[in-house]
Amino acid sequence: MAHPGGFRHRAAALLQLLLPLLALLAIAAQAGDRRELRLVSLSPAISRTLATLGLADRVVGRTPWCRLPAAIPVVGDLYRIDYERLIRVRPTDVLLQTPASGLDPELRRLAKVHRWRLHAWPHLDRVTDVRRLIRELPEALFGGAPPAGVAARRDRLLQALDAALKSGPCATDPGPVVLLTGTDPPLAFGRRTYLDDLLQAWGLRNAVQQDGWVTLSLERLARLRPATVVWLSDRPTEPPAGLRAAAPEHLRVLEHPDVLLPAAGLPDVAQALARILSTLPGCRSTRTAASPP
Template sequence: MRPTTPPDRASAWFPGPTGLRSALLVLVAVAVSAGGGCGQSEQAVAPAPDSGVPRIVSLSPALTQAMIDLGLAHALVGCTPFAPEAANSVPVVGDLLNPDLERILAVDPDLLLVQPTARGVDPALRTLAREQDWDLVDWRIDRLEDVRNILREVPSILGRHGADEQRLQSAVEEWLAQSEAVLTPCPVIRSAGRILVLYGVDPPAGFGTGTYVDDILVRLGGRNALQRPGYPELSLEDLLTLSPDTILVLGDPDRGALLQTRFEPSPASPEVLTVEADALLIPGTRLLEGVRTLRATFGCPPTDIAENGS
């Protein structure tokens, strides 16, 4: 599993253990009715025009989560299939790679939030936005600072579309203050030596330099053992030659246990820790929750704001 699409998104889309039958029903429903997403009709949930609430389409799970966390879930009129649970009733209008222009047209947004892929924003989407006079905002989210900058821009952008800019400004400032608190350097992490953070174990794949997780690690006083850019795939042999002091596995504890079996127990073996923090797999507002879990895993001393989650 690569970062940016945590498992909980998908399971949220398929609630409960109804399994294959539900999925087939969903497939059939999608196939026969061109409209609707997450099992809902867009007509049923889209806020009425001119209601004073901006009509937002988000083509990024991270940005969708940010809107929800800023109290704007009711303003969402379109999202991707793997949006957070709170957006279950919001119509699906495609995803980052394949925006469904017809559906976006149907929900008629004021504001389109896009996290561009490597090839940029879909030109057809850009053209449509220009023709329909929609405000298209595209943000790359690679680094921790990207998340912070986006949040700083959000109040004024949404304010242009009728949202309460003052309230949003307060919410953003609170988030930024919390982020400063939870990112306070932690002596335990500093003394943990070189830390390798993995988002996959079979094959191993890690967060290198220039990623938001590397930024978080550095802010907490840690040292990233993987000093190469991006999200490279590694071999088991690479893990041994990198010889990190600590390996941090994001996700299910079984994954950490699987990796642990690869190392002979010896004083030189790295400590393998598992952090059940899907929030760290998405570079968005929920990162704070992920960092809190990370701090707790290492046993960092609490920070007033950080640990009470206010």
């Protein structure tokens, strides 16, 4: 007959052996996850955010419009995916914005067959969407415990975004602002867009009251009577001649590589926009207002 104390002793010894082994396995699995992470991004905004979080070296497939190293293969874009190329880059995770027509059924099928993780963000239009993307991206890729470097970058980004929203450029109202981009006729950032959110957070007025991106003729622009027109471009370019002729004294130009991307570059864009708005005649800088007379 076996001694009960002997059985307990053997069980404890077994546990002592097993527990470190299990811990080792868990660590190895986590390390393996990180080592094997192969990302495909089908959205320039998501690619920009991945790069800011320090994950650009994990990207193995991109769209033609993503600002990532050219050596990373193009596997299509949001509307047209090259399935063959997608399979051949062997992703573990595919990141995208959900198209208006819904997720591609073939992409869903492939994800199921190859056990890819699909991460789709329904909208990337507003500051809250950008914040959610920055917050959720590391969790989606690494589960609850993203690597320390990624978590630190995420936290810094979120803090920078909060800070950018809190500190507006003007203590006084410089009058209605119009934010334009595109060609002639230009597109205006209307209500419920990420740049409109910045204006609202700073207590400034967007002259365009419609939702989304609105095509604006020069006549409509003149009728809005904006105090300032800010021309936004992600590359060095001149505003259209018609715009320069229509609003020469109110026109400001903001060139920033991230200005047209609702992504992780938003805090930088906010700073650049605030700098431009703070030079307006009707704007008394918040710094001046806060400092003692």
